[in-house]
Amino acid sequence: xxAIYICVAVSLGEIASRYPVSGGLYYWSHRLSPPKIxxxxxxxxxxIAVVGxxxxxxxxxxxxxxxFDHARLKxxxxxxxxx
Numbered sequence: 001x002x003a004i005y006i007c008v009a010v011s012l013g014e015i016a017s018r019y020p021v022s023g024g025l026y027y028w029s030h031r032l033s034p035p036k037i038x039x040x041x042x043x044x045x046x047x048i049a050v051v052g053x054x055x056x057x058x059x060x061x062x063x064x065x066x067x068f069d070h071a072r073l074k075x076x077x078x079x080x081x082x083x
Contacts, residue, residue: 025049 021027030042
């Protein structure tokens, strides 16, 4: 499986060195798609990137709250005196 990851990373590195622009995903998808559908592909790739960034941000926040807030509440419940 790691050989596949290395191949993907190397090919993306080659594309990035060939077309070095700030909006890489959108520009690459526009340049490397057939001219007839280039704008549509670029638009779809852009929205997939936006949704992916939002999803990753939310996942990190939920994981942080679950891990650390859950531990804080557990610790607080242990320190309370039981009657």
